[in-house]
Amino acid sequence: MNGKKTIKDFFNLSFYVRLAVILLVIILAVFLYHYGKQHTVYIDNRTIEIDGVSYKALEWAEVSVDGGDASEYSPRTRREATVQRQKHTIHVVYEDEDFNQFEIETEFTVPLNETQVVLSLPALVAGLDDSQYITQFIPMAQQLGINVGGGAAAAAEEIPTEEDMFGDMTADF
Amino acid sequence: MKKEIDIKKFLANNIVPIIFIVLCLICIPLAGYSGQYLVSQIITRIMRNSFLVLSLLIPIMAGMGLNFGMTLGAMAGQIGIIFITAWNVVGIPGLLLAAIIATPIAALLGWFCGKMLNMAKGREMITSYMISFFMNGVYQLVVLYGMGPVIPLHSDQVILPRGYGVRNTIDLINVRQSVDNFWSLTIAGVKIPLLTIILIALLCVVIVWFRKTKLGQDMRAVGQDMEVAREAGIKVERTRILAIVISTIFAAYGMILYLSNMGTLNTYNSHSQIGMFSIAALLVGGASVSRASIKNVFLGIILFHLMFILAPQAGRELMGQAQIGEFFRVFISYGVITLSLVLYEIRERREKAESAKAIADQQKEERA
Numbered sequence: 001m002n003g004k005k006t007i008k009d010f011f012n013l014s015f016y017v018r019l020a021v022i023l024l025v026i027i028l029a030v031f032l033y034h035y036g037k038q039h040t041v042y043i044d045n046r047t048i049e050i051d052g053v054s055y056k057a058l059e060w061a062e063v064s065v066d067g068g069d070a071s072e073y074s075p076r077t078r079r080e081a082t083v084q085r086q087k088h089t090i091h092v093v094y095e096d097e098d099f100n101q102f103e104i105e106t107e108f109t110v111p112l113n114e115t116q117v118v119l120s121l122p123a124l125v126a127g128l129d130d131s132q133y134i135t136q137f138i139p140m141a142q143q144l145g146i147n148v149g150g151g152a153a154a155a156a157e158e159i160p161t162e163e164d165m166f167g168d169m170t171a172d173f
Numbered sequence: 174m175k176k177e178i179d180i181k182k183f184l185a186n187n188i189v190p191i192i193f194i195v196l197c198l199i200c201i202p203l204a205g206y207s208g209q210y211l212v213s214q215i216i217t218r219i220m221r222n223s224f225l226v227l228s229l230l231i232p233i234m235a236g237m238g239l240n241f242g243m244t245l246g247a248m249a250g251q252i253g254i255i256f257i258t259a260w261n262v263v264g265i266p267g268l269l270l271a272a273i274i275a276t277p278i279a280a281l282l283g284w285f286c287g288k289m290l291n292m293a294k295g296r297e298m299i300t301s302y303m304i305s306f307f308m309n310g311v312y313q314l315v316v317l318y319g320m321g322p323v324i325p326l327h328s329d330q331v332i333l334p335r336g337y338g339v340r341n342t343i344d345l346i347n348v349r350q351s352v353d354n355f356w357s358l359t360i361a362g363v364k365i366p367l368l369t370i371i372l373i374a375l376l377c378v379v380i381v382w383f384r385k386t387k388l389g390q391d392m393r394a395v396g397q398d399m400e401v402a403r404e405a406g407i408k409v410e411r412t413r414i415l416a417i418v419i420s421t422i423f424a425a426y427g428m429i430l431y432l433s434n435m436g437t438l439n440t441y442n443s444h445s446q447i448g449m450f451s452i453a454a455l456l457v458g459g460a461s462v463s464r465a466s467i468k469n470v471f472l473g474i475i476l477f478h479l480m481f482i483l484a485p486q487a488g489r490e491l492m493g494q495a496q497i498g499e500f501f502r503v504f505i506s507y508g509v510i511t512l513s514l515v516l517y518e519i520r521e522r523r524e525k526a527e528s529a530k531a532i533a534d535q536q537k538e539e540r541a
Contacts, residue, residue: 029273036257036266038347084263115261115328 224427235416236396246424283421287414349436
């Protein structure tokens with residue numbers, strides 16, 4: 001009798017069951033990544049220029065994200081909201097210069113791979129698309145071209161040494 | 174029929190837990206901690222370490238002794254945690270994702286360790302210990318030089334400012350105690366994390382059930398006598414590899430739970446401590462190289478960690494320095510492993526001598 005396995009033996013029921021389980025786990029991992037990924041949204045009420053058009057900061061606004069606690073905004077205010085998942089609802093109550101009150105509720109999507117984004121309130125209430133009023137957060141130092149990752153900062157961060165790599169038996173467990 | 178209690182035998186079999194109970198009884202009044210504080214600390218440490226220590230049971234069942242190679246699983250768990258921290262995936266979804274990432278790495282490392290241990294039958298413990306050192310080097314290489322340029326991770330929270338390599342310490346604030354806090358209740362000021370208890374209980378049930386399965390029975394048979402098991406048609410090598418793979422995967426999950434409870438990851442040395450301390454805790458609970466049970470796991474964690482809590486304070490009260498208590502505890506940790514190994518060897522030789530004597534007596538009788 002020939003003891004060699006044929007291709008038919010390889011692609012048997014258990015192969016497909018295993019493949020299905022692996023695929024399920026991969027799908028679960030992708031879902032968990034989307035569901036559990038945390039984003040910091042900096043809600044910004046500053047005058048902003050997009051495509052050559054200037055959007056003036058709101059005189060007063062009250063903002064809540066996903067039905068959470070509302071925060072008040074005056075011009076040049078920036079507050080952060082920590083959110084999970086990509087799709088969110090923002091509820092904005094704002095006043096113009098003549099104290100006329102308006103209310104707007106809209107959905108926005110945070111780009112998946114961005115951990116920190118800036119959401120411009122003036123651009124949002126002007127009815128722009130979320131791809132326009134949500135921009136990547138770039139730290140001030142990076143915007144100014146200061147190298148925070150090298151030089152003195154890098155020297156201050158301890159590089160692991162051989163001592164760190166041995167178990168410290170006096171440490172707590 | 175009333176069972177006779179052989180005090181000498183009882184003492185010989187339980188000398189390690191007895192020593193620890195006596196030491197703890199001496200240290201409790203010296204340290205002067207309140208009962209509530211001690212109970213709360215013990216519960217925290219049971220929740221933190223049970224999964225890790227339970228992962229050691231399966232290789233013992235398969236006769237492979239104490240799996241010092243559980244460090245490999247801990248490394249896999251740490252890699253999972255590093256990834257989710259860099260990706261900013263938080264809470265329980267983050268921990269689950271870390272477990273999914275860690276599983277194939279742990280399985281691969283476990284398979285490698287099992288293969289090596291099959292080549293070094295009879296010397297499994299020292300081999301697994303050396304494998305853990307060897308893989309530690311590979312881990313350091315990957316984490317210190319590979320993460321950043323080769324494995325694309327760009328989080329400032331994780332990567333060193335120089336642009337590659339993982340930081341010495343990572344703050345796990347995003348997953349810290351997310352399992353413990355998900356569902357818990359407080360009784361008399363002591364927090365009881367119910368979800369963690371359920372997870373640990375589930376693992377205990379799985380271990381008990383596993384012993385009754387075909388694979389579990391095969392492992393026990395292999396543990397008792399490899400040659401007899403082989404004669405009975407059991408694939409000995411495969412069974413032994415599976416025991417190590419399962420143990421390594423459980424160790425990876427245990428490490429994830431441990432780190433989420435601690436809230437900080439010491440990238441370069443968390444895993445190396447874990448193997449030694451988990452094994453010490455199991456041995457303190459009265460387990461031996463060839464026999465261990467769930468009861469040993471919990472008794473060991475309670476006694477071993479009671480010493481962890483009490484020793485520094487007792488040292489401070491007695492000598493004025495907490496560090497002396499710490500040194501004492503370190504000496505006890507290593508000492509208990511040595512004592513258990515020596516006692517196991519003595520017992521083995523005694524049993525062999527007794528069986529040889531019985532055979533000789535039987536032959537003498539037959540001749541007469």
